[in-house]
Amino acid sequence: GEDYIVEYAFVAGKQEYNADSRKRHWERLRQRFRKGGLGGFHDYEVVELLLTLTRAQGDVKPIAKTAIKQFGSVRGVLDASEGELQSIRNIGPESSIKIKIVKALVECYYADRMYQASSALASSQEVVDYLRVTMGSLDRETFVVIYLDAQNRPLKGEKLFEGTLTSSVVYPREVFRKALDHGAASMIFAHNHPSGCVDPSADDRRITCDLVFP
Secondary structure, X not given: OHHXXXXXXXXXXXXXXXXXXXXXXXXXXXXXXXXXXXOOOOHHHHHHHHHHHHOOOOOOHHHHHHHHHHHOOHHHHXXXXXXXXXXXXXXXXXXXXXXXXXXXXXXXXXXXXXXXXOOOOOOHHHHHHHXXXXXXXXXXXXXXXXXXXXXXXXXXXXXXXXXXXXXXXXXXXXXXXXXXXXXXXXXXEEEOOOOOOOOOOHHHHHHHHHHHOO
16 A cells, blocks of 8 residues: 555656646747747747647647658648648647637738738739748649739739649639729739649640730
8 A cells, every 4th residue: 555655646746747847848938939939949849839829738749740740841730631630649629720720810911911001012022922821731723813903002812713633724704804893903813733843834824825915
């Protein structure tokens, strides 16, 4: 009986020590973030910091490292579906939905920056950043149009056509009808290549010519 009591007391003390150690580690991560943002963080530390907000206890560093190993980067983790996230041991529905909320907030931020600005686009990089965030994780070829007014201020962005992994069908007449509906003076066209190939296909070139020289 005494041996059992002593052993139990030792284990309980060790668990309490580990819990305190984790809390101190989490606080150090948060202090680093307060002082310098995410600069200097490893990818797994960014995910670890995020997981500390979704889990009240437990060591999340191994989970974060596994997530980075599986999805390749912080962006890969944010782009992963809830089901994919939950395939990692100890990431459950609560953690996965909070990660997806963070991704949705990022998209909301870039959309607000694009469409609620009162001035013209300062550079093409603003458009690239927005499209990279909103289209980077799509698993089908999608054709997007951003409508601009006469001062080059974005009016609205729409996903007009969606296809398969390797192709999509674009109807120029529908594109121009939508432009008239929105009172657009000009447009920006974009589509993604989920297959990973960045070279424009023959169809890409043909569609571009049909849109630019109708």
